[in-house]
Amino acid sequence: MAHMEYNVPSERWPVHPETATLEGKNKFVGFWIFLAGETALFASLFATYLALKDSVPGDDHLLAAELFALPLAFVMTMFLLTSSLTSVYAVYHMRNNNFKQMQLWLAVTVLLGLGFLSLEIYEFVEYVHLGHTFRTSAFGSAFYFLLGTHGFHVAIGLVWITGLILRNAKRGLSVYTAAKVNTAALYWHFIDVVWVFIFTIVYLLGVM
Amino acid sequence: MATTAKKKGFGSVIWEYMTTVDHKKIAILYLIAGGFFFVLGGIEAMLIRIQLAVPNNDFLSGGLFNEVITMHGTTMIFLAAMPLLFAFMNATVPLQIGARDVAFPFLNSLGVWLFILGGIFINLSWFLGGAPDAGWTSYASLSIDSPGHGIDFYAVGLQITGAGTLISGINFVTTIINMRAPGMTYMRMPLMTWTTLVASVLIVFAFPPLTIGLFLLIFDRMFGSSFFLVETGGNTIIWEHLFWIFGHPEVYILILPAFGIFSEVFSTFSRKRLFGYSAMVFSTVLIGFFGFMVWAHHMFTVGLGPTANAIFALATMAIAVPTGVKIFNWILTIWGGSIEFTTPMLYGLAFIPTFVMGGVTGVMQGAAPADYQYHDSYFIVAHFHYVIVGGVVFGLLAGLHYYWPLMFSTMLSEKLGKITFVLFVAGFHITFLIQHFLGLWGMPRRVFTYLDGQGYNTANMISTIGAVMMAIAVVVLVINIIITVAKNKQVGRDPWGDGRSLEWSLPLPVPYYNFAQIPLVRGMDAFWIEKEANDGKMMPAESLDDFHMPNNSILPFIMSLGLFIAGFGALYFASGKEWAISAVSDMPQHPWALWLLIIGLAITAGAMITRSLKDDLGYYVTKEEVLRDLEEEERGAK
Amino acid sequence: MAEIKQEPLSKSKLEYLRTQRTKEMRQQMVSFGMMIFLTFVAFGMVAMDLDSRFVIPIVLFMAVVQVILQFYYFMHMKDKGHEFAKLFIMTGMYFGIAFVVTFLYITWIGSPI
Numbered sequence: 001m002a003h004m005e006y007n008v009p010s011e012r013w014p015v016h017p018e019t020a021t022l023e024g025k026n027k028f029v030g031f032w033i034f035l036a037g038e039t040a041l042f043a044s045l046f047a048t049y050l051a052l053k054d055s056v057p058g059d060d061h062l063l064a065a066e067l068f069a070l071p072l073a074f075v076m077t078m079f080l081l082t083s084s085l086t087s088v089y090a091v092y093h094m095r096n097n098n099f100k101q102m103q104l105w106l107a108v109t110v111l112l113g114l115g116f117l118s119l120e121i122y123e124f125v126e127y128v129h130l131g132h133t134f135r136t137s138a139f140g141s142a143f144y145f146l147l148g149t150h151g152f153h154v155a156i157g158l159v160w161i162t163g164l165i166l167r168n169a170k171r172g173l174s175v176y177t178a179a180k181v182n183t184a185a186l187y188w189h190f191i192d193v194v195w196v197f198i199f200t201i202v203y204l205l206g207v208m
Numbered sequence: 209m210a211t212t213a214k215k216k217g218f219g220s221v222i223w224e225y226m227t228t229v230d231h232k233k234i235a236i237l238y239l240i241a242g243g244f245f246f247v248l249g250g251i252e253a254m255l256i257r258i259q260l261a262v263p264n265n266d267f268l269s270g271g272l273f274n275e276v277i278t279m280h281g282t283t284m285i286f287l288a289a290m291p292l293l294f295a296f297m298n299a300t301v302p303l304q305i306g307a308r309d310v311a312f313p314f315l316n317s318l319g320v321w322l323f324i325l326g327g328i329f330i331n332l333s334w335f336l337g338g339a340p341d342a343g344w345t346s347y348a349s350l351s352i353d354s355p356g357h358g359i360d361f362y363a364v365g366l367q368i369t370g371a372g373t374l375i376s377g378i379n380f381v382t383t384i385i386n387m388r389a390p391g392m393t394y395m396r397m398p399l400m401t402w403t404t405l406v407a408s409v410l411i412v413f414a415f416p417p418l419t420i421g422l423f424l425l426i427f428d429r430m431f432g433s434s435f436f437l438v439e440t441g442g443n444t445i446i447w448e449h450l451f452w453i454f455g456h457p458e459v460y461i462l463i464l465p466a467f468g469i470f471s472e473v474f475s476t477f478s479r480k481r482l483f484g485y486s487a488m489v490f491s492t493v494l495i496g497f498f499g500f501m502v503w504a505h506h507m508f509t510v511g512l513g514p515t516a517n518a519i520f521a522l523a524t525m526a527i528a529v530p531t532g533v534k535i536f537n538w539i540l541t542i543w544g545g546s547i548e549f550t551t552p553m554l555y556g557l558a559f560i561p562t563f564v565m566g567g568v569t570g571v572m573q574g575a576a577p578a579d580y581q582y583h584d585s586y587f588i589v590a591h592f593h594y595v596i597v598g599g600v601v602f603g604l605l606a607g608l609h610y611y612w613p614l615m616f617s618t619m620l621s622e623k624l625g626k627i628t629f630v631l632f633v634a635g636f637h638i639t640f641l642i643q644h645f646l647g648l649w650g651m652p653r654r655v656f657t658y659l660d661g662q663g664y665n666t667a668n669m670i671s672t673i674g675a676v677m678m679a680i681a682v683v684v685l686v687i688n689i690i691i692t693v694a695k696n697k698q699v700g701r702d703p704w705g706d707g708r709s710l711e712w713s714l715p716l717p718v719p720y721y722n723f724a725q726i727p728l729v730r731g732m733d734a735f736w737i738e739k740e741a742n743d744g745k746m747m748p749a750e751s752l753d754d755f756h757m758p759n760n761s762i763l764p765f766i767m768s769l770g771l772f773i774a775g776f777g778a779l780y781f782a783s784g785k786e787w788a789i790s791a792v793s794d795m796p797q798h799p800w801a802l803w804l805l806i807i808g809l810a811i812t813a814g815a816m817i818t819r820s821l822k823d824d825l826g827y828y829v830t831k832e833e834v835l836r837d838l839e840e841e842e843r844g845a846k
Numbered sequence: 847m848a849e850i851k852q853e854p855l856s857k858s859k860l861e862y863l864r865t866q867r868t869k870e871m872r873q874q875m876v877s878f879g880m881m882i883f884l885t886f887v888a889f890g891m892v893a894m895d896l897d898s899r900f901v902i903p904i905v906l907f908m909a910v911v912q913v914i915l916q917f918y919y920f921m922h923m924k925d926k927g928h929e930f931a932k933l934f935i936m937t938g939m940y941f942g943i944a945f946v947v948t949f950l951y952i953t954w955i956g957s958p959i
Contacts, residue, residue: 006825011854015863019927022386026311029930030382033412036934037374041416043942044453047949048420048435048446055441074889081885085878088920092871096864134433135787138441141433145423160820167821176823189921193913200909204888208898385930412934413941445953453945500941504948512952 006176013097018182020175031183035190042194045149046201049142053206056137063139064206067132073203076119077195080154083112084192087161087185094181099173102181106165109188113158120151143202150198153191160184227760229313230720234320235298235615241324242291247682248331249283252276254679257639261672263660273656274341275358279331281344282362285458286369287327289600293465294319294376296607297404299615301380303711304398306389306729308722309758311382314819315375318764322372325772330365333358343654345455348436348447352428355791357779363425364775368768370415370422377411380404389710390749391729395489398709398733399482402489403468406496407461413500414457421450430778432787445510452503460499463595464492466603467534470556473606474538476706477553478545481733484537491530498527508579517576524574531567535560548706551625555606558633559598566594569644584654587647593640605632605685613703617716618696624688628681635677642667642674700844702744708733713746715841721757724834726750752834758826766815774808777801877919884908 006021014020019028053064090105124144127133134144161184168177216224225233255276259268268276302310310316333339340362342351351359384405388397397405424447427433434440436447475482482488504512504520538560547553569591573579582588605628612620646667651658658664702712710727713735725748731737738746782788784797855863888905918924923931 026382026386029386030311030378032928032931033378033381033934036938037378037412037416039935039938039942040413040945041420043938043945044417044420044450046942047945048424048450050946051443051446051949051953052435052441055443057440070889070893074885077885077889078882081878081881084916084920085874088871088874088878092867095867134427134431136434136440138434138437138443141427141435141442145427145433145435163817163820171823176825180820186921189916192920193916196909196912196916199885200888200905204892204905205902208892208901409934409937413938417945443953446949449945449948449953501944504952516948516952 006174007172008175010097014175015095017095017097017173017175017178018091019179021179024175024179024182027179027183031186035186038190038194042149042197045146046197049146049202052138052142054139056139061137061139062130062132064202065208067127067130068203068207070203070207072119072123073199076116076123077199079112079116079119080192080195083109083116084189086112087188091182091185094173094178097173099168102173103165103169106161106181110158110161110165113154113161113188117151117154117158120147120154146202147198150191150194153194157184157188157191160187224760226765227317227762229309229317229758229760231298231302231310231313231316232615232718232720234316235295237320237324238291238295238298239615241320241327242288242295245283245287245327245331246289246292247686249280249288250679250682252280252283254675256280257672257675259656260658260668262669263658263662263665265657268656270656271341274343274654275339277654278340278343278346278358278362279334282330282340282366283327284596285344285462286366287323287330289462289596289604290373291323291327292604293407293462293600294323294373296400296469296604296611297380297465299611300711301401301404302383302387303614303714303718303722304401304709305384305387305392306710306723306727306734307383307387308726308755310379311386312379313758314761314764314824315379317761318767319372319376319379321765321768322375322771323369325768326365326367326369326372329368329772329775330361333361333365336361345451346425346447347451348425348428348444351425351447352436352444352789353791356795357783357792359425360429360779360792363422363429364779367419367422367426368771368775370418371771372768373411374415374419377408377415380408381412384408389723389726389729392710392734395486396729396732396734398468399471399485399488399492400465400468400709402492403464403471406492407464410457410461410464410496410499414454414461417450418454421447421454424450426778429789429792430782432782432785432789437789445507448507448510449503452506453500456503456506457496457499459592459595460495462600463603464495466600466607467492469603469607469610470538470559471541472709473552473556473610474541475733476610476704476708477548477550477556478542479548479706480541480545481708481736482537483540483543484533485732487533488537491533494530495527498523498530502527505574505576505579508576509583521574521576525571528567528571535564550609550704551620551622551629552606552610554626554629555602555609555633558629559602559606562594562598562602562633562637566591566598569594582647584652585647586643586651586653589653590640590643590647593636593643597636597640602633605629608685610704612692613699613716614711614718616693617698617718618692619699619703620692621688624684624691628685628688631677631681631684635674635679635681638674639671639678640674642670646671702735708736710734710746713738713744719837721755721829721834724838725752752831754828754830756826757829759824761819761824763815763819767812770808770810770812770815772808773811774805777803777805777808781805874919877915881912881915884912 008014019025056063086105086109090102090109093101093105132140132143134140164177164180164184171177225237228234255268256273259265259273298310298316302308336357338356338358340346340351340354340358342354342359346359346362384397384401424433424435428436428442434442436442436444438444471482471488502520502523504516505524508517508520538556569587573582573588573591609620609625612618646664649663651664658668699716701715703716704712707713710729713727714722727734727746728749730747735744735746738744778801780798780801782792783795783801784793786793888908891901891905917935922928
């Protein structure tokens with residue numbers, strides 16, 4: 001019998017359901033390699049930002065120290081950090097073959113991510129009112145490109161995880177869907193890793 | 209699903225290729241598209257050489273010349289050399305490691321369509337208001353200033369093909385890590401697989417910086433940002449860094465698979481195992497690593513300062529060491545072998561001295577103070593053509609002859625192949641050897657003409673004559689291909705008679721599932737071992753049984769098409785807007801551009817959502833079908 | 847493409863697995879607590895306006911610690927079968943640091959090193 005069974009009965013639920021199939025293993029390896037590529041991508045973005053962060057056309061343009069508000073960045077960090085933990089819960093329940101709990105924690109992750117994203121949009125709107133836009137200075141371009149790329153990743157992650165919750169609602173948990181959930185969780189953690197560098201390098205070092 | 213010998217209609221063949229996820233068919237797509245762009249780039253090269261043949265020539269205007277050199281470089285690197293290498297990687301790697309397909313067949317198809325549509329996108333610039341004209345490096349100060357939409361085609365088109373390349377890179381790394389047959393340990397993998405692995409790793413790390421660089425350019429030109437606009441605080445050196453952080457690994461992405469092809473060719477036609485296999489592997493990895501640490505040697509004259517220049521000069525010269533290790537290993541592989549002078553082997557033999565010459569001039573330029581003299585002269589042009597043509601293109605031509613039977617189960621004519629070889633290699637050296645001296649005599653590169661009486665006349669004429677010989681060689685090659693396809697004389701298993709690695713153990717044409725039973729690998733040169741021990745029959749690692757194959761899909765094409773459409777939207781977005789850079793702000797407005805951008809992205813997103821909402825579980829090839837194929841082959845062999 | 851090779855787990859094996867996973871979850875909770883703490887300290891130090899020569903290295907160090915926790919505990923990099931993942935991410939980080947350093951020091955023609 002070489003035919004793949006995706007819906008394994010619960011007594012034979014594998015120890016590592018996400019890598020139980022060859023497709024799952026490929027997804028797992030391929031996604032880590034993708035994340036390594038993303039590391040190079042964000043490194044280039046950070047490098048660009050650091051090279052341009054003090055570059056504005058004149059003295060009347062606001063710089064990081066005048067713009068950034070630490071409390072907001074702190075709240076955003078808390079949102080994203082906590083969502084990282086909730087996606088850990090989701091993977092934990094996935095490994096224990098507990099579909100309902102997994103769906104629940106994925107949903108909580110999405111909500112926290114939404115919170116983060118709305119705060120970020122609020123922040124951008126505030127800055128635009130202060131005259132700090134994508135087009136006014138090289139600093140503005142670099143700032144919005146770095147933060148925007150991260151925010152775009154968050155948005156993609158939200159669509160992705162929401163899609164997973166919806167598509168799996170009827171299908172339930174199988175080794176086929178487990179691999180998908182695990183990949184999405186890895187992606188979400190990676191977004192958090194990038195954010196750690198953003199709040200450190202952009203916000204904390206920016207206001208000093 | 210079974211590939212039957214029945215004649216299929218033309219439409220269904222086209223549909224099959226548009227939806228295929230089979231790595232062998234994708235290899236053919238890469239070969240056809242890459243070959244087309246190679247000819248296109250070659251025509252552009254001929255135009256350059258005709259223009260430069262005599263002083264004060266007015267065959268091309270200065271502006272058109274700039275467009276032609278830009279498109280020649282861009283086409284040859286991104287649309288010809290890399291896809292052709294992908295063709296051979298796709299055709300061989302899964303077979304060499306004993307897999308039924310790559311790790312992500314769907315993404316493989318997405319990669320090829322992104323490349324093809326991105327390539328078409330760039331070349332459409334010829335018909336839509338002029339091609340890019342800032343050189344293939346497209347340095348920011350020049351490219352921001354370039355009027356019209358040429359540079360936009362370059363930036364958006366490369367973004368699309370670049371995404372395809374990155375996807376393919378990830379795919380190959382995963383395939384090689386995960387899909388090796390039982391017994392195929394890392395240190396038993398053929399060199400072609402090893403070089404593919406290292407080149408793919410380089411792709412994973414080198415293409416994201418290019419993506420960022422291109423986005424900066426796109427945003428500046430199309431969305432009003434100011435990364436490179438000095439008056440609002442921008443810095444054009446950032447483009448140079450990002451481009452060369454990508455650009456230098458890129459040349460190793462090109463040369464390493466060519467090294468792989470040559471390693472296979474040398475050991476096959478010397479009938480010896482590769483000399484110093486582990487040193488070869490180690491030097492491949494080392495070249496890959498060093499390849500990332502040297503990019504600023506393209507920027508010595510920018511004024512980075514003596515410390516930075518010294519560091520990068522040292523790292524540059526260090527790369528010569530692992531490359532030298534490889535050269536000696538190849539020579540020692542040939543040494544004492546029973547050599548067969550087939551066409552691929554001839555290219556290999558021509559490659560060694562040619563590449564050494566290119567390498568030596570490379571080390572000369574690595575010395576930063578000396579580079580101030582060579583910089584932007586024809587010496588540089590001669591150097592990189594010696595490594596890229598003498599290394600990569602010779603490798604591609606060797607690979608074309610060597611792997612042709614594996615891909616099409618026919619043989620290219622050896623006689624015509626040797627004519628091509630002589631014309632091409634002779635033409636190549638006539639064209640480019642003299643350009644070293646032109647450079648040292650002071651002729652700058654990228655100029656569209658030169659004055660009479662500067663002492664450049666004879667040398668340029670010689671160079672043009674050599675280029676004509678290369679063109680004739682390519683024509684002979686095309687004739688060879690047409691004759692071979694028309695004759696369609698099928699060959700059987702192991703057509704060269706001396707195949708060593710797993711891919712030659714398969715019947716030709718290779719069944720769509722590659723291996724009826726995944727083979728057991730008992731050592732390096734797996735097929736050679738079984739030839740000596742087991743009459744050339746591979747030992748199976750699994751019992752004959754049903755196995756799983758992926759479904760075809762049209763979605764990769766639709767995703768790529770969406771990005772292609774969105775590309776036009778982005779391209780025309782800034783036309784005539786008041787915030788746009790002066791290069792495009794005077795052009796007519798296109799209110800539909802935004803809609804095109806949105807529609808294109810929506811098509812791509814829709815295709816992606818369809819892909820993830822549907823369960824695509826593939827299908828099973830039954831044991832009965834495999835048995836039938838095996839019997840048929842048995843009958844054919846008798 | 848093989849089928850799932852998982853044999854039905856015995857009760858004691860299952861029990862063991864469950865406790866292992868709970869233990870891992872506890873580790874993850876601890877690392878989460880540490881991340882929150884590190885974030886708090888980092889923001890606090892900056893808010894207190896201490897000497898920047900003192901704060902910058904510490905803040906950067908705490909970011910690195912957080913990232914390691916994230917990778918090793920949240921993304922399971924400490925588990926078996928993650929060797930290539932470590933290799934790739936570390937290579938990426940190494941190249942990334944090289945990019946940042948060059949951009950910091952050699953983008954300005956005005957002050958060559």
